[in-house]
Amino acid sequence: MTAPPGAPAAAAAPAARATLADVDWASKNYLVVDDFIGIRQLLRESLRNLGAKNIDQASSGGEAMALLSRIRYDVVLCDYNLGEGKNGQQVLEEARVHQLLLPSSVWLMVSAEKSMESVIGAAEHQPDAYLIKPITEGVLLTRLNRVWHKKQVFRMIDLAYGEKDYLRAAALCDAQIDVDQVHHIELLRMKAHLMLKSGEPDKAREAYERVVAEREYQWARSGLAKIRMTNGEYEQARQIFQGVIAENRYYIDAYDQLAATHQLMGQLEEASKVLERAAKLSPNSVLRQRSLGQVCLKLGKLPMAEKAFRKCIAIGEYSVMKSADAYLGLARVCGQKNEVKEALALLQAVQKEFAGDELIGLRAKITEGLVYHESGDYRRARKAGDELEALLNADPARPAVAVCLDMATLLLAVGVKEAPVELLCYVARNNHDNSVLLDEVQRIFDKARMGEEGIALIRDAKKQATDLMNQGVLLWRSGKLQEAIEWMRHARLTLPNNMRILFNAAQIQLSHMQQSGYEAALGAETAEVLLQIDRIGPGQQRFAQLMEQLARLVPATAVATPVTTTAT
Known part of the structure; x- marks a missing residue:
């Protein structure tokens, strides 16, 4: 690389x-x-x-x-x-x-x-x-x-990177910087990237700031803005990305990051405008066209959503980034335009094109119900809703957040209440600190004329999650590590997809092993908790940091399998 x-x-x-x-x-x-x-x-x-x-x-x-x-x-x-x-x-x-x-x-x-x-x-x-x-x-x-x-x-650095040994790769960058002034700027850039992969944003910031002190390269300023965005400093990140674009309107990555920042701030209209500008400059990105279509669909900007989804399907035909979301999104657009025949054809096509994806059938069924409802065919919409409700009752496992939100939207629209309310509360409990997502959950309640009830349900869900997490952290800070570990196991069973709870559970287990020595069973459990985090939200900086801590605890004679990761 x-x-x-x-x-x-x-x-x-x-x-x-x-x-x-x-x-x-x-x-x-x-x-x-x-x-x-x-x-x-x-x-x-x-x-x-x-x-x-x-x-x-x-x-x-x-x-x-x-x-x-x-x-x-x-x-x-x-x-x-x-x-x-x-x-x-x-x-x-x-x-x-x-x-x-x-x-x-x-x-x-x-x-x-x-x-x-x-x-x-x-x-x-x-x-x-x-x-x-x-x-x-x-x-x-x-x-x-x-x-x-x-x-x-960069050859030896790239080899270490390919082995996911990011700290060794960063050390090689430092060694090369000392003897190679010609390429030191590019080496600093690589080091910053490696520090981010290693869960060391402060060291990445130091590398970017060292570059900016010599010359304000746009990529270095964007790197600093991405760190601010990750830290929740959205307004500061937004200003930096806008400044980069003002200086170079062809720096496409800054548009994508600016749009992502707007979405994190709940500013969908602004995000759609930024993505539209970027798509005009560089229209052949499957991911960018998909993002544009999804944002415009949420805003009800159907002509732009349709254009983006059709472009996404066309350019994705031979791309490794080919996206089922484009087919499903275009079907929704067609449903809202009362073009039901094309919508159903798209749903058949997506199930054929992505037959290996076990979630596609479920997502297609949800979209089918939404298409029927939005086109006024309430009988077929209710039938789809009944089938989905039966699936929820038969299987306690819950799909990804976006799928849960779509399913709840459909079920509430066709008159089902208990199952979609449970889904929305599940989403709120597992994402209790994500204000933008909780606002989206509230909008679904509002649309179903359950605004006041939704406010109370979300408040209760946040309290349940916070109380679960805080009790474990309190035990940990009180030095009761074994009790804290047991409590966090209970919390994980209750909220298996809550990132904060998972991170804290892993941190508490690592603290115990750092004090008492490595335990193979606990090490394997910690690795599984971290891999669950990576499945839910790939690329988390804290994930890489905790994986490094776990790897340092494993004795050289131990089997390395428990800490293997496919993190990106």
């Missing part, structure tokens, strides 16, 4: 000093991807003149993915437009998601596309260079040589 998009260009001095002869190009593996055979042959000959011997070719995105899944390439030259199927941007995106590239691999995106949206869209997926056709052999070899030498600076 090299530095994220928007990093300062590598200094030319070392690259200029490094010659083509400095690298054993003959030993490298190469992949050339282009749908035109003539272009592939030209690029192959240029590489041969460099000394390359092991050169594979692919004429489509699908063929490229098949090769990438079998062979680790040192250099990939990939055209942006590849005809039918995946384009070059989607190939790069999928290769990164599935980690099919070596840490030191070089990816050169090659294209005749000069439009701003194509260049920005490709840059979002971090190619090492973007070359505009026609390309002379001299330009190709010079850029390849320059990028290759830059990538080697």
